Amino acid sequence: MNEEIGASDVALQKDLQEFGSFSKWVKLISFAPFQSPENALEDAICVSEGLLSPFLNQFLSSALAKKAAKGEGAWELAVTDAKLGNAIHEELGFPVVSNENVAELARCIRRHAEKLLPDHHEGDIQRAQCGLGHAFSRNKVKFNVHRSDNMIIQASALLEHMDKGVNLLGMRVKEWYGWHFPELAKEVPEPHKYAKIVLLLENRGSLEERDADEVKTEIATILEGDDAVASRVYEKALTSMGGELAEVDWTNIKAFAERVNSLGDYKTSLAQYLVDKMMAVAPNLTQLIGQQIGAKLISKAGSLTNLAKSPASTIQILGAEKALFRALKKKKGNTPKYGLIFHSSFIQRAAKEHRGKISRYLANKAALASRIDCFMDVPPPVFGEKLRDQVEARLNFFDTGSKPASNKAVMAEAIEQYKAVIAKRERKAAKARAAEAEAEEAPKKKKNRVEA
Template sequence: MATHILFESASGLAVFNVVQVEEIGAKTKEVQESIQDLSKFSRMVSLKSFSPFKSAADALQNINDISEGVVNDTLKGLLELNLASTSKKSKVVLGVSDRFLAAAISSELSISCDNSERSLELIRGIRLHAEKLLKGLQEGDVKKAQLGLGHSYSRAKVKFNVNRSDNMIIQAIALLDQLDKDVNTFAMRVREWYGWHFPELAKLVPDNYQFAKAAKLIGAKSTLTEEKLHDLAEILDNDETRARNVIDAARASMGTDMSELDAINVLNFAQRVVELAEYRKSLTDYLAEKMNVVAPSLTALIGERIGARLISHAGSLINLSKYPASTVQILGAEKALFRALKTKGNTPKYGLLFHSGFIARAGPKHKGRISRFLANKCSIASRIDAYSTDRAPTTAFGEALKQQVEERLNFFETGVPPTKNADAMRKVLEKIAIDTDGDHDMAESTPSAAKDKEDDGAKEKKEKKKKRKSEAMEVS
């Protein structure tokens, strides 16, 4: 049973004496309701010492230490001052709400700690009547302190690193996919709308982006002359022949004429489509740059678009690194998977990985096998990107994994055995510049080192077995 209670609040740390506690009827309704009554609860505990925090930064530091189970100097001084002298005369048991903090206090200060329901009930009562029990506090002070400390604690816990911001990748790939749909829809609308005026342009300029720019340049087809030949050829990849064909088609066009107001609306819409297409290109460059910083290995292996979709579907790079390779393989094909399980049909072989060039290059018989192998390498690459905090972003691991996939594709065609993963990783570690200690640690943790140890152990077992056989033969 606790003789003292440690109470951590947003305004300071306090130690209470436990005066009297009902042990036998602790769970009865009357005793639990007495905790809510201040006049009755004040007879159970009494304030021994209260150490208020000096500032908001001091409060944040103390609460961070308490949440991590660390006994800092403030808490240590408070407990030694109030409990050390008492412990010589009688046994002291301190009631603490957090069991990790209780273990730290017991190990550092040799003070017995209690984390039972009785201690937690007393702490609940102290928290309920904190403004009345703590000296020097007025009504509303505790709530204000809790609100301010809560904001500070949340800001400190939410750590934002611009170099590892996979959330920006998730938003960028979502916007890029939406822009792909919108630009295609709007481009088709420009073709249909402007096609009433100049229908021959659709066959001469099949590209949507070039069609919108050409429509903006031409405007009314009657104004298209030889003076615009150079500008039109520049839009059409510097092809003067196609530009001259467009001018000739405009002269003999069968389209209807447009009024000035109609032309203004059509051309304004074409300008918006051009701006959206240009923004889409800049967003693609931004995504590629971001992926090379956050997930360079995954980008080098499978490309920034598919890598970003995998991260977005998993929720974060950390979540993707925790997935096994079998989950990465069918990531994005959940509906097909559950439908196959429900109907007892064939499960899907790939999800988002289907858009990879490796799957397209594989033969029909080997698509499932190369998908499984590629998912394995994606899982390794995501773990390297997520947990390699000591080195600068490098694509060496991703390129080595990509080479392994290429060798696996070659193996399906020619039968040449591919390089083992342990050998490929060892070559990468030798290639990149790593400190001697870091290289030693990484080498011990690589699968090749583990395999060497297993081989040594197997050799020792074989030698012992042979020795026992020879001894048995001599005895017989």
């Protein structure tokens, strides 16, 4: 009868695996099956969130009404999930217990459920669990409010890998083609542009046969309009001290450069995809701190909701956990002042003695921006723009001493702008509805005139 002795009694544990022995300890008082698969899914969702569903509320109230009314002895309701137990206790006032003994009891009940419950046969419980598990998983995926966050997290991780991959492969292109044109690497250090120029110049022996102005224009286009560098690249290509390339060598270099170029193009499109996703999911955080740092913060936190729930002090050192624990372990070491936000242009522009202050201020504004993005239905980027202006004003305060506007005044101005945007959007929607109504009425009027 003592739980501690029973838990350590191996013979008793083996004995409880047999229904004949376990049935002496447990008696079925009441059983209520789910009315439909939808009812089962609804209750499963409530249990996963630690909520008391109406169906469970009604069942417990009716099954334990007499016990609760008479106050028979010292009885307790065993609940496996502690959150659900707290909800039941707060709602119904029943004495609830959730501990290791309850988990052991529930395990045995699940094992013998088909024999304990009426009208159940072997395999019924497993089939029901499988069906409910599939429905619950589909519901979680379908109604996952963080599914856009997942896209951002995956795109951010892939972009980081693509950066490393393109740089590594680009370095190999430089070393390979550098034997033929060694001066190009100094003029064009960026791997993607380097690969494009390699494909444009090809074997230097054929440059004299091509139009010089056309080649320079194409090089300048690759270099985003830098005509001076384009002219130097063309002149050095004509007079380079590099060795000659055999046809088979150029064929292999060209194939490899094309692969690097295609990876670079995909990296560019992926970066634009990340910008679009961040502006759709977290426009204010993007306006404040940029899409790459914002995406990394969301990825590190796990989701936008987790980031919004985090205090500013946590956001400040996200990405510097190892340094933090190392400092705490030494006890006398200085804790880090910044993590991922160190790469922000605000901290890079600040003087060294002010970087800690700016990192705290920026983390505070990032916390506000993430909460606005997470908990507003349609978050406008105006708040992020105002928060960015506040950080700029704080930087200016360190340089000139001019006092920045208060956060209350700035947020009041942002709310007014937001209201103006909403009013404009509503007017545009009203005009669209009126135009649709006129378009629907026009054929009817024309038909009436024809009949007349």
